[in-house]
Amino acid sequence: MARVFPEGQLVYGMQLPIQSQSTLYAEAWEAAATPHDLAEIARTADRTGFAYIAVCDHVAIPRRLAGAMGTVWYDPVAALGFLAGITERVRLMSHVAVLGLRHPLLTAKQYATLDHLSGGRLILGAGAGHVPEEFDAVGADFPGRGAVLNESIDALRAALGPDEYPEHHGELYDFAGLAQLPRPAQRQVPIWVGGSSPAAVRRAAERADGWLPQGDPRDRLPGQIARVRALREAAGVTDPIEIGAITEPLYVGEPGRPVGRRTLTGKPDAIAESLRAYAAMGVDQIQVRFRSRSRTELTDQMAAFAAGVAPHLNQ
Incomplete structure (x- = not known):
């Protein structure tokens, strides 16, 4: 599998707000947001x-x-598709x-x-x-979900x-002799594995085209990345793997209000300098999230990041 993004370039993406509203990260304004807000955020990213x-x-x-995770999950x-x-x-x-x-054929039909x-x-x-009740409700195997995921990827x-x-x-x-059209536009869809447990790290190393860690702090990432690469080499997988990271929350400029002690704030070049540390660890793509009080403030932050921070990420 070829890389999705250019080698040696730190790129940035984002998990969208509104579509998932866990209390761990959702901003207050998202509760009343509309599909129009989601569309404007996606257009801004594009x-x-x-x-x-x-x-x-x-x-x-x-x-x-429900209290911790919320119940809004698109x-x-x-x-x-929208x-x-x-x-x-x-x-x-x-x-x-x-x-x-x-079932993998159902997943394939949808995503193809x-x-x-x-x-x-x-x-x-x-x-x-990680939610056993979901698996029970649809008749899926929660205790054996690791083995199921491994074979599902295959x-x-x-x-x-x-x-x-x-x-x-x-x-x-087990399937053969069953046609599925349309085929994906890509000759092979990239599969990136999420998770930071030992099993997830091994799965990413042995089976995936990319790794999406979940919440690893900066000081833990280098060790995790080294383990991914060592396990991949031991498995004899020579294809490239794209390494991700979820950054600290961001606010470009001075927020003028409390935004949390972990939030990176300040001038664009200073934020970029901090984020370049991820590239130095071997990260290929960073997932960013911005502190905001409204959809407009979020899209303004996205534009400010793209104009002021992004040009300095690969210096």
Whole structure:
């Protein structure tokens, strides 16, 4: 699998607000936001050079977790399909699709159609999932979700490849002689694995085209990246892997209000200097999130980042 983004260049993307409203990161204004707000944010990302926009995946949130996770989680295929029609160049990512909730042929049909309609802009981010009630509700295997995810990735390599009649023979899934059209516009859809557990790191190293860590702080990332590369080499995988990182929250300029002690603020060149440390660790793409009080403030922040910070990321 070829790289998605140019080697040696630090690119930036974002998980969209509104479509997921976990109390861990959602801003207050998102609760009353509309599809028009989501569309304007996606258009801003498309216009200002963001590498990708991402949408999460949860089928149903149990009452016991609703207080922490919230219950607003858009369907990734429906949301990305909507956004594909109003954007032109930005990549469309599931971050992450919980593959164990669906048969690989169903997943392939949905995402192949999305890639076909968007002109080859899909990045399929995949993860194991962590909510047992979701798995129970759809009859999926929660205790065995790691093995299910491993084989799902293998099956999707075939099902999202160029062949009209994909074929896979495994322990959990077996299919052949079944046509699926349309095929993806890309000859092979990139699959990036999310997660920072030992199992997720190994999965990314051995099976993925990219790694999407979940919340690793800066001081832990170098060790994690070294482990990904060591495991990949030990597995004999020679294809490149694109390494990601989720940055601290950002605010370009002086916010004039409390934005949290971890938030990077200040002049664009100072923020860029701080973010270049990720590239020095071996990171290829950073996922950014901005502190904001409204959709307009968010899109202004995105534009300020693109105009003032992005030009200095690769100096």
